[in-house]
Amino acid sequence: TWTTGNVIEEQVAAIREQVGAKRAICGLSGGVDSAVAAALVQKAIGSQLTCVYVDHGLMRKGETEQVEKDFVAATGVSLKVVDAQERFLNALSGVSDPEEKRKIIGREFIRVFEQAQVEIIAEAGAHGDEPVQFLVQGTLYPDVVESGGGTGTANIKSHHNVGGLPEDLEFELIEPLRKLFKDEVRMVGQELGLPEEIVHRQPFPGPGLGIRIVGEVTRERLDLLREADAIAREELTAAGLDREIWQCPVVLLADVRSVGVQGDGRTYGHPIVLRPVSSEDAMTADWTRMPYDVLSKISTRITNEVADVNRVVLDVTSKPPGTIEWE
Ligand code: XMP
Secondary structure, three states, X not given: OOOHHHHHHHHHHHHHHHHOOOEEEEEEXXXXXXXXXXXXXHHHHHHHEEEEEEEXXXXXXXXXXXXXXXHXXXXXXXXXXXXXXXXXXXXXXXXXXXXXXXXXXXXXXXXXXXXXXXXXXXXXXXXXXXXXXXXXXXXXXXXXXHOOOOOOOXXXXXXXXXXXXXXXXXXXXXXXXXXXXXXXXXXXXXXXXXXXXXXXXXXXOOOHHHHOEEOOOOHHHHHHHHHHHHHHHHHHHHOOOOOOOOEOOEEEEOOOOEEEXXXXXXXXXXXXXXXXXXOOOOOOEEEOXXXXXXXXXXXXXXXXXXXXXXXXXXXXXXXXXXXXXXO
């Protein structure tokens, strides 16, 4: 019979057998898949695993701390955090085109991650440890099916998540979630004692807030969007809507300004877009008919609390024709 306990036991045994005394690396993205995969491998081989988290500065409020503090506290995993915020901001400077942003973020991510891998391999060598020979990936069953079911190589859509195995670093893959669907992964994560915020995290794009700023990405704009997004998330959670809403991108129209009035002054600020959608698989989606009073509360709070935002608008487009994200 299928129980999370059985899945964990089976995978732990299989991973121990596969890895032996050697060492493994796992990239953490902040998402549920890589977190659960890492936690399983940690349970199996303990300190033979090193995790890497690239802080690209495009995460939402509190998410980096969830990985750095809560995930580490829950699993005891050894984590290498690379602060690459400056590097990503520099690389994105002056760029507004969505696909160009994606390319830059993906490219920089791989470079930083690869560099971290090289350092971990070198450190293990300097300590006289067993070689680092394995890479952990949070591949799920639907990814396996979509990519034709092969094993042993990285099957990741180019724009997705922690993908893009550097070709000159050869690793064997550990993919402990290959037989699982998303809801099963969440159950396993829960059983492993991972933080609630990670286990029930809604889908979030790899390029993060970088593709939720329509226009150039700057530190000020990221800070502003992070505040607005945190308010929306807080109110959606308080209203009990987290399960009903598949995800709710919060988008900053950085190149648009409109006239407003606040106190006795005229303002000329930016609009924030709320994009709550209901979906089964993100392939199609409908805009969520959410309660007016919740929308009203979010709007009031964002315009009061976030400087330079004087308007909140609701996206009422289904997918198709609109995509879920604005970029
Ligand atoms: P769209 O906007 O295409 O999004 O309707 C469908 C789903 O994919 C997510 N998404 C991404 N995920 N890297 C990712 O890892 C990306 O570049 C990316 N773009 C969109 C989006 O959040 C939604 O869940």
